[in-house]
Amino acid sequence: MILVLENSFIREQKRDLCLRLQKKGFFTRLVEQYGQTILSVDGPNQDLLLKDLSKWSGIKKIIPGQHAYYLASRECQKKNSIIKVNSSNGDVTFGGKKIPIISGPCALETEETAIELAKACKSTGTDIFRAMLFKPRSSPYSFQGLKKLGVPILRAIKELTGLAILTEVRDPLETEAVYDYVDMVQVGTRNMSNFQLLKHLGQIEKPVLLKRGMGASLEELLSAAEYLIVHGNSDVILCERGIRTFDQFTRFTLDIGAIPSLKEITHLPVIIDPSHASGKSSLVPSLSWAGIAAGVDGLMIEVHQNPKEAYSDGAQAISIKTLGEVIQRGKSIASIFGRELG
Ligand code: PEP
Ligand code: MN
Numbered sequence: 366m367i368l369v370l371e372n373s374f375i376r377e378q379k380r381d382l383c384l385r386l387q388k389k390g391f392f393t394r395l396v397e398q399y400g401q402t403i404l405s406v407d408g409p410n411q412d413l414l415l416k417d418l419s420k421w422s423g424i425k426k427i428i429p430g431q432h433a434y435y436l437a438s439r440e441c442q443k444k445n446s447i448i449k450v451n452s453s454n455g456d457v458t459f460g461g462k463k464i465p466i467i468s469g470p471c472a473l474e475t476e477e478t479a480i481e482l483a484k485a486c487k488s489t490g491t492d493i494f495r496a497m498l499f500k501p502r503s504s505p506y507s508f509q510g511l512k513k514l515g516v517p518i519l520r521a522i523k524e525l526t527g528l529a530i531l532t533e534v535r536d537p538l539e540t541e542a543v544y545d546y547v548d549m550v551q552v553g554t555r556n557m558s559n560f561q562l563l564k565h566l567g568q569i570e571k572p573v574l575l576k577r578g579m580g581a582s583l584e585e586l587l588s589a590a591e592y593l594i595v596h597g598n599s600d601v602i603l604c605e606r607g608i609r610t611f612d613q614f615t616r617f618t619l620d621i622g623a624i625p626s627l628k629e630i631t632h633l634p635v636i637i638d639p640s641h642a643s644g645k646s647s648l649v650p651s652l653s654w655a656g657i658a659a660g661v662d663g664l665m666i667e668v669h670q671n672p673k674e675a676y677s678d679g680a681q682a683i684s685i686k687t688l689g690e691v692i693q694r695g696k697s698i699a700s701i702f703g704r705e706l707g
Contacts, residue, residue: 366411367435368418369426370402378423379404389414396595399442403435433584434591437601442632448572448600450493450549452529457492459572459602459662460634464699464706467531467574467636467665468688469495471678472510476518482670483522485685490692490707493549494528495665499539500677501555508676519546531574537565547571554579554606554641557589567596574665576604576638579617587631602634603627604665607642616644616681619652624659636663640681646672649683650691657698657706664706666691 370379379402383393391408406414415429428435435441450457450465457465468491473479483494496519500510511518519530529548534540535556543550549572556562557578566573573593577586590601605624607617619642627635639652653664669675669682683691692707699706 366406366415366430367428367432368404368406368424369428370404371423371425372400372402374402374423382421382423386414394595396436398436398594398599401441403441405432405435433588436594436599437587437590437631437633439630439632444632446599446601446632446634448602448634450529450572452492452548453523453527454492454529457529459636460632461662462703462705464657464661464695464704465492465663466490466692466707467493467495467663468668469531470497470669470675471667471682472497472500472508472676473515473518474511474676476521478670479515479518480521480525482668482685483526483528485670486668486688487526487528489685489689491688492529492707493531494522494526495531495551495667496522496547497533497551498543499533499535501533501535501553502677513542516542516546519543534562534566535559536562540565540569544569544571549574549602552576552589557581557586560592563589563592564596567593567598569598572600572602573598574602574604574636576606577608577620577623579607579609581608583623583626583630586627590631590633602636602663603631604636604638605642606638615642615648617642619643619656621655621659624656624661628660634662635660636665637661638665640665640667640678640683644678644681646681646683646687649681650687650694653691654695654698657695657704658702660702664691664695 394405445460447460468486498515531549533551551574554576610618637656672679672682695706
């Protein structure tokens with residue numbers, strides 16, 4: 366169960382409450398977030414405790430039952446969380462009226478092509494450049510990214526374009542290597558349930574883009590977000606990137622229904638990645654527009670100068686020209702819903 370404590374409750378009182386519950390054999394976790402103090406209580410025989418608790422002081426609200434997530438839910442916070450990503454071109458915000466665009470290649474390849482692409486992405490109205498160095502590839506024989514060798518390229522892109530930079534990390538050493546040059550970090554689909562990684566990223570001071578596991582339910586996605594929040598990082602943006610279904614035509618299946626569903630149950634921003642979802646460049650525009658109509662708070666799209674020669678995911682990369690068209694038509698769709706794209 367979850368207990369929401371009175372704001373007037375002081376530290377010693379909170380500690381005493383935890384000790385009292387622990388003495389009864391319960392596992393407790395005290396978390397302060399969103400201007401609230403919550404105490405989760407786990408263990409057997411909660412029904413008996415429930416009767417008792419109504420007589421205890423300092424408890425504002427009791428939410429009985431098992432809760433995989435609470436802080437990430439609309440029950441905890443009704444209004445949308447607005448997540449700010451720092452950028453020298455003007456901060457980028459997710460969760461408000463604007464729908465930011467994240468674009469870039471699947472992976473950085475060379476300094477020259479990366480800088481050229483970053484400048485081209487900027488010219489389309491891109492807000493954040495995806496600059497991946499550490500690639501979680503299904504096959505160990507596939508290109509694994511430039512890794513640490515690419516770190517100077519991140520700095521160069523930042524200096525030359527001022528774009529905010531997103532990169533994926535898979536462990537604390539990778540975070541350390543890129544930390545000074547990135548504005549947002551990504552947890553990839555394969556790591557959504559890597560709880561040690563989530564605990565680590567809960568302790569950093571940069572927003573986290575959390576991608577839905579390809580076989581994960583929305584509850585599992587929100588529980589992963591809860592890990593980040595419980596460990597101290599409430600700057601979490603969720604990303605629907607396609608789930609595995611029986612269909613083989615597309616690489617994954619973009620779960621459009623997940624967008625309004627998540628918007629109902631969580632206050633966190635929700636973006637989509639139509640590139641990995643479809644695996645096909647021809648489908649990226651339609652899925653992007655469908656996502657805008659379904660209420661996304663951002664788009665992440667893979668682009669490449671020469672998709673046929675891309676080191677990875679060329680089949681799903683669109684050209685800069687197509688990205689421009691996606692954004693232009695997307696603006697009209699967004700305006701129908703009172704939103705602004707890019
Ligand atoms: C990516 O965005 O670079 C990526 C690898 O995506 P996913 O984790 O969704 O496969
Ligand atoms: Mn990719």
